[in-house]
Amino acid sequence: xxxxxxxxxxxxxxxxxxxxxxxxxxxxxxxxxxxxxxxxxxxxxxxxxxxxxxxxxxxxxxxxxxxxxxxxxxxxxxxxxxxxxxxxxxxxxxxxxxxxxxxxxxxxxxxxxxxxxxxxxxxxxxxxxxxxxxxxxxxxxxxxxxxxxxxxxxxxxxxxxxxxxxxxxxxxxx
Numbered sequence: 001x002x003x004x005x006x007x008x009x010x011x012x013x014x015x016x017x018x019x020x021x022x023x024x025x026x027x028x029x030x031x032x033x034x035x036x037x038x039x040x041x042x043x044x045x046x047x048x049x050x051x052x053x054x055x056x057x058x059x060x061x062x063x064x065x066x067x068x069x070x071x072x073x074x075x076x077x078x079x080x081x082x083x084x085x086x087x088x089x090x091x092x093x094x095x096x097x098x099x100x101x102x103x104x105x106x107x108x109x110x111x112x113x114x115x116x117x118x119x120x121x122x123x124x125x126x127x128x129x130x131x132x133x134x135x136x137x138x139x140x141x142x143x144x145x146x147x148x149x150x151x152x153x154x155x156x157x158x159x160x161x162x163x164x165x166x167x168x169x170x171x172x173x174x
Contacts, residue, residue, distance in 0.1 A: 030073030037150035037157045042174055043082035044157065046099065048072035049120075050146045058164045059103050068111070070120035071101045071161065072146060078116060085156065086173045087112070088132030097129065101161070101168075107133045108161075108168050137167040 030051040037044045051073040056062050063069050071077045076098040085092050087110065096116050100123060102109035112130040113123070139162070146163040156173035 032074075033148075035148040035150060035159075037152075037159075037172075039152055039157070040174075041083065042085070042156050042172065044085075044150065044159070044172060045080045046077060046148050046159070047080070048077040048099075048148055049074040052146075053142075053144050053164060059166055060105070063103055065104050066102065068123050068125075069101050069103060070123070071099045072120065072148075074120055076100075076116070076118050076120045076122070077148075079112060081172075083174070086171075087130060088134065088171060090130050090132050092130050098123075103166075105136065107135055109133050110168075110170050132170075134168055134170055137169065139165050139167045141165070 030049040032047070032049050035046040035048070049072045059065070077100075078096055079099040080096045081092060081094060083094050092112055095114075097112040097114055098116055098118070100111040100113055102111070110130075110132050111128055113127045114129050115122075115124055115127040142165050143162045146161075149160045149162070150157045151160060151169075153171065153173075156171070159170040159172055161168040161170070
């Protein structure tokens with residue numbers, strides 16, 4: 001019995017080491033970042049990972065149009081809002097959500113999902129609490145690494161998703 005217990009412990013130790021090694025490796029390829037906005041009564045934080053372009057064509061190729069994207073890399077992106085807000089014309093209650101998107105040529109669908117803590121490819125559409133379409137913008141500046149940022153706007157902020165030469169502004173209002 002002692003031999004079996006040792007074997008089980010060794011297997012568990014190896015699996016734990018592999019898990020943390022894989023997690024560490026993926027973070028070097030797409031490092032974690034946090035985007036925060038805290039002004040005029042609006043407090044929002046987005047925890048995400050930032051993949052690189054690396055010479056690839058991103059939208060329409062690496063990320064096919066019309067398919068759900070985890071909006072970053074590695075774990076699912078977390079959107080944490082400290083008060084009820086309007087995203088587009090829809091209300092989102094205070095809380096933590098995962099942020100998903102569906103890129104298209106002329107518009108993106110922004111999705112807030114109430115399942116959190118999952119790896120970035122585990123998406124359950126039944127857990128969606130909000131979907132809103134926003135137009136696609138183009139920039140002259142090529143962004144090598146995916147970035148989420150905020151800009152103050154009347155009545156709240158715009159969450160800006162920027163990668164390649166694509167820029168999406170998601171209106172978040174009180």
